[in-house]
Amino acid sequence: MADVARIAGVSHQTVSRVLNHHPNVRAATRDRVLAAIQELGYRRNLSARALVTRRTNTLGVVAFDTTLYGPASTLFGLEQAARDAGYFISIVSLKTINRKTVGEALDYLAAQAVDGLIAIAPQVEAAAAVSALEGTVPVVAVEGGEAGGMPVVAVDQVHGAELATRHLLDLGHRTVWHIAGPVDWLEAEGRRNGWRAALEAAGVEVPPVAEGDWSPRSGYEAGRRIADDARAGRATAVFVANDQMALGLLHALHEAGVRVPQDVSIVGFDDIPEAEFLTPPLTTVRQDFAEVGRKSIALLLDLIDTGPSAAAERIVVPPVLVTRSSTSPPATI
Amino acid sequence: MADVARIAGVSHQTVSRVLNHHPNVRAATRDRVLAAIQELGYRRNLSARALVTRRTNTLGVVAFDTTLYGPASTLFGLEQAARDAGYFISIVSLKTINRKTVGEALDYLAAQAVDGLIAIAPQVEAAAAVSALEGTVPVVAVEGGEAGGMPVVAVDQVHGAELATRHLLDLGHRTVWHIAGPVDWLEAEGRRNGWRAALEAAGVEVPPVAEGDWSPRSGYEAGRRIADDARAGRATAVFVANDQMALGLLHALHEAGVRVPQDVSIVGFDDIPEAEFLTPPLTTVRQDFAEVGRKSIALLLDLIDTGPSAAAERIVVPPVLVTRSSTSPPATI
DNA sequence: GGGTCATGTGTGAACGTTAACAAACCGGGT
DNA sequence: ACCCGGTTTGTTAACGTTCACACATGACCC
Numbered sequence: 001m002a003d004v005a006r007i008a009g010v011s012h013q014t015v016s017r018v019l020n021h022h023p024n025v026r027a028a029t030r031d032r033v034l035a036a037i038q039e040l041g042y043r044r045n046l047s048a049r050a051l052v053t054r055r056t057n058t059l060g061v062v063a064f065d066t067t068l069y070g071p072a073s074t075l076f077g078l079e080q081a082a083r084d085a086g087y088f089i090s091i092v093s094l095k096t097i098n099r100k101t102v103g104e105a106l107d108y109l110a111a112q113a114v115d116g117l118i119a120i121a122p123q124v125e126a127a128a129a130v131s132a133l134e135g136t137v138p139v140v141a142v143e144g145g146e147a148g149g150m151p152v153v154a155v156d157q158v159h160g161a162e163l164a165t166r167h168l169l170d171l172g173h174r175t176v177w178h179i180a181g182p183v184d185w186l187e188a189e190g191r192r193n194g195w196r197a198a199l200e201a202a203g204v205e206v207p208p209v210a211e212g213d214w215s216p217r218s219g220y221e222a223g224r225r226i227a228d229d230a231r232a233g234r235a236t237a238v239f240v241a242n243d244q245m246a247l248g249l250l251h252a253l254h255e256a257g258v259r260v261p262q263d264v265s266i267v268g269f270d271d272i273p274e275a276e277f278l279t280p281p282l283t284t285v286r287q288d289f290a291e292v293g294r295k296s297i298a299l300l301l302d303l304i305d306t307g308p309s310a311a312a313e314r315i316v317v318p319p320v321l322v323t324r325s326s327t328s329p330p331a332t333i
Numbered sequence: 334m335a336d337v338a339r340i341a342g343v344s345h346q347t348v349s350r351v352l353n354h355h356p357n358v359r360a361a362t363r364d365r366v367l368a369a370i371q372e373l374g375y376r377r378n379l380s381a382r383a384l385v386t387r388r389t390n391t392l393g394v395v396a397f398d399t400t401l402y403g404p405a406s407t408l409f410g411l412e413q414a415a416r417d418a419g420y421f422i423s424i425v426s427l428k429t430i431n432r433k434t435v436g437e438a439l440d441y442l443a444a445q446a447v448d449g450l451i452a453i454a455p456q457v458e459a460a461a462a463v464s465a466l467e468g469t470v471p472v473v474a475v476e477g478g479e480a481g482g483m484p485v486v487a488v489d490q491v492h493g494a495e496l497a498t499r500h501l502l503d504l505g506h507r508t509v510w511h512i513a514g515p516v517d518w519l520e521a522e523g524r525r526n527g528w529r530a531a532l533e534a535a536g537v538e539v540p541p542v543a544e545g546d547w548s549p550r551s552g553y554e555a556g557r558r559i560a561d562d563a564r565a566g567r568a569t570a571v572f573v574a575n576d577q578m579a580l581g582l583l584h585a586l587h588e589a590g591v592r593v594p595q596d597v598s599i600v601g602f603d604d605i606p607e608a609e610f611l612t613p614p615l616t617t618v619r620q621d622f623a624e625v626g627r628k629s630i631a632l633l634l635d636l637i638d639t640g641p642s643a644a645a646e647r648i649v650v651p652p653v654l655v656t657r658s659s660t661s662p663p664a665t666i
Numbered sequence: 667g668g669g670t671c672a673t674g675t676g677t678g679a680a681c682g683t684t685a686a687c688a689a690a691c692c693g694g695g696t
Numbered sequence: 697a698c699c700c701g702g703t704t705t706g707t708t709a710a711c712g713t714t715c716a717c718a719c720a721t722g723a724c725c726c
Contacts, residue, residue: 001712011676016714024674043444047383048712052681056380058423065409072405076398079426088423088445090391093412111376112421216610244607251610274577277549277584279612334682344706349684357704381682385711 060109077293160319161194219245223252281324393442410626493652494527552578556585
């Protein structure tokens with residue numbers, strides 16, 4: 001910076017002013033400084049800047065298994081939005097999520113002195129660990145449920161599940177079965193609640209819930225059990241908490257000789273790119289992950305700039321039902 | 334740090350020494366310093382440290398569409414390995430990849446003064462843009478082909494494709510068709526070359542190549558054309574450049590009434606979690622993305638510590654064939 | 667024509683760490 | 697008692713910014 005100043009014939013402070021778009025600098029001077037910067041290929045040192053401003057311009061993200069479609073997509077949206085806003089992103093992805101690993105992740109990010117934190121904390125435990133951190137640094141939870149009364153951006157899981165369940169009910173099914181996600185996941189809980197609410201609103205019987213772990217395998221295993229109920233005519237419609245498990249279910253039903261949608265209708269959740277090309281193409285609930293990412297960053301930056309807002313905000317992104325061929329009216333026997 | 338020094342009754346420099354595990358510090362003194370650190374909950378300021386050491390302890394990663402299973406998994410491995418080594422990771426994911434966007438991404442990371450760079454640059458163009466950067470900062474390309482003679486860590490695509498093709502040939506198929514990835518992708522090129530090499534080594538005819546864009550949709554579209562060849566008995570085996578396209582192909586064949594594997598055998602590439610639960614379960618080539626991530630970080634850190642090694646290294650991770658039910662000997666007519 | 671004000675620029679001191687050097691200490695050999 | 701070498705500690709000066717302030721300059725008003 002001193003070199004630039006010398007070449008432009010000004011003080012280092014003026015260079016700094018140009019760099020920070022300070023208004024009080026004459027156009028001619030600015031041009032001279034800019035030219036000198038260009039000439040030297042000068043780049044300001046962000047460490048020095050961070051040292052004095054106490055802002056690192058970095059946002060931390062704690063995520064769980066970024067290999068899954070949902071988190072990966074959210075992360076992608078987050079990253080784009082942060083970059084557009086001139087922020088850097090530092091990520092920690094965890095393979096197992098519990099108070100300890102989340103704690104370590106937060107520690108790690110704290111060491112980096114991030115200006116703010118986004119926690120993709122879809123688990124009860126994780127949400128708790130994150131909310132413990134409130135006050136120290138601005139935090140926004142993504143898909144974080146209601147936990148801890150901190151700012152949250154989330155897709156309306158309950159509503160999505162209701163859409164799916166009502167769609168099946170509207171087609172004429174007497175009731176809808178459910179393969180849920182892991183109990184300790186907030187998203188799984190939301191979807192389960194939405195499903196139950198829709199059934200109860202319709203005044204129909206609530207079948208037992210099968211529980212999976214989001215993986216195709218768990219969907220397959222649940223599917224083998226449901227296949228029996230399907231053959232007995234007890235189950236004619238299933239709402240599955242995510243598309244991967246729906247894929248496993250599809251496979252199990254096929255093996256068991258149960259036809260979809262003739263014998264059993266299926267609705268998934270997420271709308272992964274594969275959904276449209278399964279056999280049959282899967283009716284599912286689409287989440288706008290990119291939008292969630294953008295909204296989260298916007299909320300976090302707002303929090304950073306204006307300090308903790310009085311009310312813990314909760315921003316909800318609506319899901320939409322995508323109807324394909326895995327659902328149809330029940331066969332009239 | 335001054336506070337810690339005061340409480341421990343030493344100079345700030347001694348505190349620094351303790352923090353950096355300098356050998357020449359008496360055990361008693363170290364304990365006192367450690368106690369003071371504990372008491373104050375002191376954390377060293379990384380910006381100040383970076384300012385004077387000229388090391389940010391941050392690694393940059395340029396990735397393409399981290400929503401895809403492959404890149405997402407690699408990223409995950411990368412992140413784990415970097416964290417274990419005490420490095421931070423800064424990511425830029427691009428939606429479109431060309432010289433301009435890659436250039437911007439590199440600029441962005443350069444602004445951050447990363448100590449090293451990992452480029453998941455599976456495209457010809459991207460690899461070129463990255464190699465232009467060599468010399469400035471240590472760079473390792475992941476899946477970067479041979480481009481530019483820079484250090485590369487990659488799965489042996491050619492070998493993987495040969496495995497898949499030979500498997501089909503060994504089952505008794507007269508030849509193997511291929512749905513390839515986009516031409517400008519190095520991975521697609523490697524798989525195509527391996528496929529062709531295996532066919533030529535066996536001295537069999539090389540059918541025309543269908544080209545997709547990795548998406549299930551493109552696999553589906555290619556599949557509709559291949560279905561005709563299958564019905565005519567010309568195509569009895571297909572090697573698809575990734576699992577997602579294989580899924581699309583599966584759907585197209587099902588629609589066309591072509592049975593897998595009785596009429597057509599299929600081998601994919603990647604071994605996505607869904608592969609095992611498709612109908613039928615997909616034979617595919619598994620890539621160890623986590624290993625690629627680990628090896629990349631190891632190589633990069635080596636480069637950072639010991640300076641540019643004389644020979645541009647090329648580390649190859651072997652893929653393995655996973656045999657499931659989508660392949661069988663051809664029907665004997 | 668002197669005060670006031672806005673605008674543009676320069677000066678010096680932080681920020682919190684590590685590097686380089688200097689000094690004090692300690693034990694052992696002569 | 698002396699010196700010598702190694703170990704432990706302290707002192708000072710960077711690193712490259714921004715901030716707070718002070719100082720010019722010119723325009724405007726009474």
